[in-house]
Every structure is written in structure tokens, then in C-alpha cells.
Amino acid sequence: MSTTTPARTPAVFLPHGGGPWPFVDMPFGTASEKEGLIDYLRSVRELLRSPPRALLVVSAHWEERVPTLMTSAHPPMLYDYYGFPRESYAITWPAPGEPQVAARAQQLLEQAGIESASDPERGYDHGTFVPLKVTWPNAEVPTVQLSLKRGLDPAEHLSIGRALAPLRDEGVFIIGSGMTFHNLRAFSDPRAGQVSEQFDAWLREAATLEPEARDAALTRWATAPAARLAHPREEHLLPLMVIAGAAGADRGVVAYNQRFASVRLSAYHFG
Numbered sequence: 614m615s616t617t618t619p620a621r622t623p624a625v626f627l628p629h630g631g632g633p634w635p636f637v638d639m640p641f642g643t644a645s646e647k648e649g650l651i652d653y654l655r656s657v658r659e660l661l662r663s664p665p666r667a668l669l670v671v672s673a674h675w676e677e678r679v680p681t682l683m684t685s686a687h688p689p690m691l692y693d694y695y696g697f698p699r700e701s702y703a704i705t706w707p708a709p710g711e712p713q714v715a716a717r718a719q720q721l722l723e724q725a726g727i728e729s730a731s732d733p734e735r736g737y738d739h740g741t742f743v744p745l746k747v748t749w750p751n752a753e754v755p756t757v758q759l760s761l762k763r764g765l766d767p768a769e770h771l772s773i774g775r776a777l778a779p780l781r782d783e784g785v786f787i788i789g790s791g792m793t794f795h796n797l798r799a800f801s802d803p804r805a806g807q808v809s810e811q812f813d814a815w816l817r818e819a820a821t822l823e824p825e826a827r828d829a830a831l832t833r834w835a836t837a838p839a840a841r842l843a844h845p846r847e848e849h850l851l852p853l854m855v856i857a858g859a860a861g862a863d864r865g866v867v868a869y870n871q872r873f874a875s876v877r878l879s880a881y882h883f884g
């Protein structure tokens with residue numbers, strides 16, 4: 614009897630936009646900007662030659678003392694935003710969890726000497742359910758969410774990604790959900806567009822270097838042009854570090870690069 618080995622899945626960093634933006638009327642971004650990001654998010658599933666065993670999503674909206682994995686078989690919704698219309702708190706995305714993948718991820722982290730934890734009660738936050746409701750509207754793919762590690766050290770997050778890389782050969786699609794520009798106070802500032810252009814240009818070059826140079830550059834991201842103007846706090850950039858770590862020897866490509874709500878955003882695919 615023959616057996617088949619799942620094809621290696623890519624590793625992807627994508628921008629999730631702002632709040633529940635595709636599903637309620639939001640006072641930012643033009644119709645064409647919104648449609649451009651929607652089109653990109655819809656295209657992400659086309660990267661896969663066959664349905665994945667599960668999604669492992671690193672969300673910018675979850676930080677713990679150690680990398681922590683959602684272990685519920687039926688994760689609830691976590692509406693971790695405020696001030697939006699009532700209907701934004703009725704959005705559903707009932708993807709099943711996948712406790713076995715969560716356990717395997719913890720095993721890999723342990724083997725790499727990285728302490729981890731599990732959370733059986735955590736729900737999908739909007740870093741997961743907002744973009745993936747566009748990509749998988751039927752919520753049919755089992756999904757596990759992974760937290761960032763407090764302290765937001767880029768080298769540590771690269772190491773987390775490296776530890777989890779074997780999941781790509783086990784049918785698990787690893788996704789980092791964040792933003793390449795995240796300065797909420799600056800979104801209404803006309804200078805924000807230029808700031809985002811400066812940082813995004815650096816990031817596009819850094820993320821597509823050969824792997825050793827890429828990882829070194831990402832470790833030093835805070836020295837990049839306009840880095841701290843683009844990211845006063847770097848939680849929305851750190852999912853990219855996990856994805857770059859999981860990429861291993863795969864070179865990155867710029868998969869999306871457009872304006873959204875007046876600032877430049879980009880997405881990166883590896884493998």
C-alpha cells in the first residue's frame with residue numbers, strides 16, 4: 614500500500630487591515646483600496662495544491678509570557694475591538710480547532726528548547742477571524758492560533774518560527790497576521806503615507822534577501838528608515854519574524870503591495 618506525503622506548504626505573512634473592516638462600514642480607506650486587500654486575501658488559499666490539514670495562525674493581537682497555543686476543539690469568538698457598530702460583535706467564523714496540531718507545535722518548541730504553554734479557552738481574535746473569514750468564508754479548515762511572546766524580541770520570534778518549520782511538511786499552513794504599518798495615531802496624519810513608504814521600501818528589500826541576510830536584517834528592523842514611526846510598538850510586525858523563521862531556506866516574495874487607508878502595506882510569501 615502506497616502512502617503520500619503532503620506537499621510542503623508555504624509560509625505567509627499578511628496584513629489584516631483595521632478592526633472588522635470588510636464586514637461593517639468603516640470610515641477609512643477607499644472602495645478600491647478595500648477591494649484590493651479583499652482580492653489579495655481571497656487569493657491566499659490558491660497557494661495550496663490541496664486543502665491543508667490545519668492553519669497555524671500567529672496573531673498580532675495575542676501576547677503571552679511564552680508562546681501559547683489555542684487547544685480548544687471548538688474555539689469561541691473573541692471580539693477584541695471596541696467602538697464599532699453592533700453588527701461587528703455578531704460576526705462568526707466557526708472554524709474547528711485542531712488540538713493535535715497544537716500538541717505537535719508544543720512538542721517542536723520543546724525540542725528546540727523553547728518553553729511554551731496552552732490555552733483551552735482562548736477564542737479567535739480579529740487578527741485571525743477577520744482576514745480568514747475572507748480567505749475561507751466557510752470556516753472549513755481546522756485552525757490553531759499561536760501567541761507572540763512578551764518582550765517582542767525579533768530574534769526569539771525567528772527562533773520560534775524555525776522550531777515550527779517541520780509543520781510545513783505535515784500539511785499545516787503557517788500564517789502570520791499583522792500589518793507592515795501600525796501607528797494608529799498617524800493614520801489621520803497626511804505625513805503617514807510617506808512614513809509608510811519609507812519603511813515599506815526597506816522591508817520589501819529585507820524580507821526578500823537570501824535567508825541568512827534576511828533574518829539578520831529583520832532582527833535589526835528598528836534601525837530601518839522610519840521604523841519607529843511606522844511601528845511605535847512592534848506587535849504587528851513580529852508575526853513576520855515567525856514566518857521568516859518558518860521559511861527556512863525559502864526566499865520571500867512580495868505578494869501584495871498597495872495603499873490601504875492612505876498607507877503602504879505589503880504581504881510576503883515564502884515557499
